[in-house]
Amino acid sequence: MPIVTTEVDYFRAQLYPPREHQPLAKTKLLVPLQDIAEVVTIQRQDICPIPGVAPGILGVANQRGQLIWIMDLCEIRGDEATSKRLNPQEKLTIMLLQQAQGQVGCVVAQLQGIVSLDLQQGQKIEAQWQTFYPFCDRQLSEGEDWAFLLDIMQLFEYLQMG
Template sequence: MIRTPFDILADYERRSLAHAVVLPEVRTGTDQWRGVAYRVGSRRLVSSFDEVVEIVPIPPVTPVPGAQPWLLGVGNLRGNLFPVIDLKQFLQGERTVLHEGQRVLVIRQSGGDVALTIDELYGQRSFGAGQAVDPGALADGRFGHFVSQAFAGDGQQWGVFALSLLARTPEFRHAAQ
């Protein structure tokens, strides 16, 4: 009996499926909130995964004459130009101390991506509904426009920072002086 290549592949599939190990199902509660954790100044913040496009090292930045001081300039990532914003300076009026290994959060806004400098990246955090706390001091000052909820975890309080709201703020969208 002559077997076709298709018959041979079908036989391989049948035999491999017969020996496949079924992995246990991983369940995450519907009350779980997950996001990217970082620090801006002294505030520990988290933003939802669906608001962060990617996290990359800060690219070389070309200054833009006549721009707000919090607009560091224009960066290039894989051939795409985007503004690089000093988030700490935008929110607190203090310049972020840039260092080797500096990371930026890339967010999407209408018209293209924007990179935001952060002081420190902590990685992924997950919180249950029972960890919700009042934002308190995390929402003081200009942060109050973007932080409306918070969680307690790892001995810290984490303010949920709405990056999508930041991207729609008129002052943020008009960086010219």
């Protein structure tokens, strides 16, 4: 009888920048490897802001002749952008995610490579984390830290509504 495995490969990234004594800096974002087209670095000034869009949508950027929506998932709550001064020369690391609907770029603070994780170990996201990871559907324990599994379909639905 074949052994059934529930391990899946994910790209792990830090969404929230490291800061002292901040619980969010210890959390990680997990993105299914098959949903990542590539990782690119762009300057903030290369993102064209679009007025009237939902919080977290920074605008669009030209990637090889194709306009890609760029999102900062840390700003979804709508309170991050107003509290910090933006540097137009700042280099942003962007994970380009792909689905049948197209591509979207997500800003990440740091890339942490590929991991294989057992989905059976995951659980529903606790209420305390839902505000910070609105497009994630499961959380997994990584020692003292937590990792959150991104649901790409929820992300694209948000873009269509915003």
